[in-house]
Amino acid sequence: MLKSLYYIPYCCVCGEAVLPPLPEHLICRACLASLPFRMDRERLHWDKPWPSYASFFYREPIQSMMVSIKFAGRTDRAEAIGRWMARTVRRQNLSADAVIPVPLHQKRLRERGFNQTEIIAKALAERLRLPVVETLLSRILDTPRQSETQSVEERRRHLKDAFTVDTKDSAFKALLGRPVLLLDDVLTTGSTLTAAASALNNAGIQVICLAAASGHGRYIGYNEALAKWHL
Numbered sequence: 001m002l003k004s005l006y007y008i009p010y011c012c013v014c015g016e017a018v019l020p021p022l023p024e025h026l027i028c029r030a031c032l033a034s035l036p037f038r039m040d041r042e043r044l045h046w047d048k049p050w051p052s053y054a055s056f057f058y059r060e061p062i063q064s065m066m067v068s069i070k071f072a073g074r075t076d077r078a079e080a081i082g083r084w085m086a087r088t089v090r091r092q093n094l095s096a097d098a099v100i101p102v103p104l105h106q107k108r109l110r111e112r113g114f115n116q117t118e119i120i121a122k123a124l125a126e127r128l129r130l131p132v133v134e135t136l137l138s139r140i141l142d143t144p145r146q147s148e149t150q151s152v153e154e155r156r157r158h159l160k161d162a163f164t165v166d167t168k169d170s171a172f173k174a175l176l177g178r179p180v181l182l183l184d185d186v187l188t189t190g191s192t193l194t195a196a197a198s199a200l201n202n203a204g205i206q207v208i209c210l211a212a213a214s215g216h217g218r219y220i221g222y223n224e225a226l227a228k229w230h231l
């Protein structure tokens, strides 16, 4: 039996019905206002040879959303985040030929069943009409989960040879010398993204790093931003 004639979208953050008009049907108005957009702090300033960006501060509700994507399979939230990240790419005038998600090691992929960054990448790439290339970059070494006993330096050493680029892959020739968007979910120390970016860079591919969320820089809230822009 037909239950409803209309498709009512539900907010992927709070579960309430999303009422129009909205720029994004996956997130309701209230949740949209609560998202920690980095706004004019999307460009990250750090000592890397490639430009790096992040769309959100790593704060609530993005933090909980990320956890639920990884451990409760909330891929709808990954999709919503990916769509919003496309706005960062447009706002920052970034141009790239492909989107490459930071891969998980096979073992980790089997454990989890999916790569959350890949789902974010697909939603982002669809909006930008770019291909997602997953075969070129692989993670050959599994690094232990970040723990308090492991220093940034130790982690960097572990990660140094963790990624490899398959120069025999059909996408390699097309992307050689071309810019790609290298995508990660959360940028904390930046060591994973740096290791993956180095592998691509060393193989002759131009890298633009883009993370969904990062804690880098001071958080600027909605009210603060409004005051700054309108006064």
Ligand SMILES: [Zn+2]
Binding pocket: 011, 012, 013, 014, 015, 016, 027, 028, 029, 030, 031, 032
């Ligand atoms: Zn909501």
